[in-house]
Amino acid sequence: EAGVTQFPSHSVIEKGQTVTLRCDPISGHDNLYWYRRVMGKEIKFLLHFVKESKQDESGMPNNRFLAERTGGTYSTLKVQPAELEDSGVYFCASSRPDRGQAFTEAFFGQGTRLTVV
Amino acid sequence: DQQVKQNSPSLSVQEGRISILNCDYTNSMFDYFLWYKKYPAEGPTFLISISSIKDKNEDGRFTVFLNKSAKHLSLHIVPSQPGDSAVYFCAAEKRGSTLGRLYFGRGTQLTVWP
Numbered sequence: 001e002a003g004v005t006q007f008p009s010h011s012v013i014e015k016g017q018t019v020t021l022r023c024d025p026i027s028g029h030d031n032l033y034w035y036r037r038v039m040g041k042e043i044k045f046l047l048h049f050v051k052e053s054k055q056d057e058s059g060m061p062n063n064r065f066l067a068e069r070t071g072g073t074y075s076t077l078k079v080q081p082a083e084l085e086d087s088g089v090y091f092c093a094s095s096r097p098d099r100g101q102a103f104t105e106a107f108f109g110q111g112t113r114l115t116v117v
Numbered sequence: 118d119q120q121v122k123q124n125s126p127s128l129s130v131q132e133g134r135i136s137i138l139n140c141d142y143t144n145s146m147f148d149y150f151l152w153y154k155k156y157p158a159e160g161p162t163f164l165i166s167i168s169s170i171k172d173k174n175e176d177g178r179f180t181v182f183l184n185k186s187a188k189h190l191s192l193h194i195v196p197s198q199p200g201d202s203a204v205y206f207c208a209a210e211k212r213g214s215t216l217g218r219l220y221f222g223r224g225t226q227l228t229v230w231p
Contacts, residue, residue, distance in 0.1 A: 004160070031217055040126075042119060043161070043206065043221040056218065091160055095217050103149050103168070103210075104217055108160030 002026065004109035006092050012115045018080040021112045023092030025074070030097040032075050033106065034067060038088040046090075049075060061086075082116045089113050120144045121209050123222035130229050136194040138225050140207030143188065147209040150183060151219070152192045155204045164205075165192070197229045 007022045025032045034046040046065070047057040051072035060067070064083070069075040079086055093106040122141045130136045142150075148169050153161035167174040167181045167190065174181050180193045194201055207222040 009158075033217065033219075035219075035221075040223065042121070042223045043208075043219075045218050045220070048216070048218060050216075055216070093160075098216050103166055105163050106217055106219065108153075108162070110158065110160045 004092055004094050004107050006090075006109035006112050008112060009110065010113045010115075012117060013082055015084055015116055016081045018078065019082055019114060021077045021079075021090050021092075021114070023075045023077070023109060025092070025094030026107055028096065029094035029107075030072070031095040031104070031106075032069060033093040033095075034075070034077055035091040035093065035108075036088050037091065037111075038085075043091065046077075079114075082114075084116050087114055087116045118143075119222075120147075121207055121220045121222040123207050123225050125225050126223070127226040127228070130197045130227065132199055132229055132231050133196045136192075136197045136201065136227055136229065138192045138194075138205050138207075138227065140190050140192075140222055141188055142190075142209055142220075144209070144211070144220075145185075145188070146211050147220075148212045149210040150181070150190050151208045151210065152179075152181060153206040153208060153221075155206060155224070161206055194227075197227075199229050199231060202227055202229050 005024045032049040037043045045059040048055045049069045066078045089111040092109045095104045095106045151166040152164040155161040204224040208219040
């Protein structure tokens with residue numbers, strides 16, 4: 001079974017430009033999450049999809065960030081326009097549908113390292 | 118505000134000895150606590166979890182202890198091996214809120230030397 005994959009693995013862009021990150025979750029995983037880690041800090045939740053619906057986007061920093069999940073499959077996270085403080089590692093994670101089990105393991109991708117200069 | 122805290126950014130342990138990684142939390146509504154392990158250029162991978170109704174969970178060389186009254190948990194690795202060298206993240210989950218949303222600490226870099 002293929003794991004969670006993210007593209008690109010690295011991106012260096014100039015302030016004011018647009019960047020789109022992509023995440024392909026594990027097949028059959030309805031839940032998809034985006035997280036971000038700014039250097040040396042904690043991994044912070046950005047948002048959660050169930051299939052194509054946004055369930056919780058309370059962690060999105062501001063309206064320069066837009067996440068979509070087309071047809072409940074892959075997801076994109078667009079930053080437009082990028083600012084210096086957007087630099088960090090963006091992780092995507094997915095997990096199986098909730099069937100009332102006590103705990104659902106989330107599987108993470110390798111992350112996209114975004115550097116805004 | 119940070120609800121899960123790992124106050125030790127690094128820990129260095131000799132191979133064969135015990136590694137103890139600590140984590141504190143502030144929110145008494147957390148239902149599950151997890152440890153994730155992360156190697157460079159990889160995503161975090163799940164290591165072990167514990168329910169808030171338990172005080173210990175063991176899986177091979179890894180044991181997690183939970184002290185609810187102190188809002189503290191720890192991960193013990195015995196014996197430590199060089200391959201255990203990685204960043205360890207403590208995380209917590211609240212059922213009843215966003216399903217599967219994890220609250221992470223800042224991580225502890227564990228180095229196991231021969």
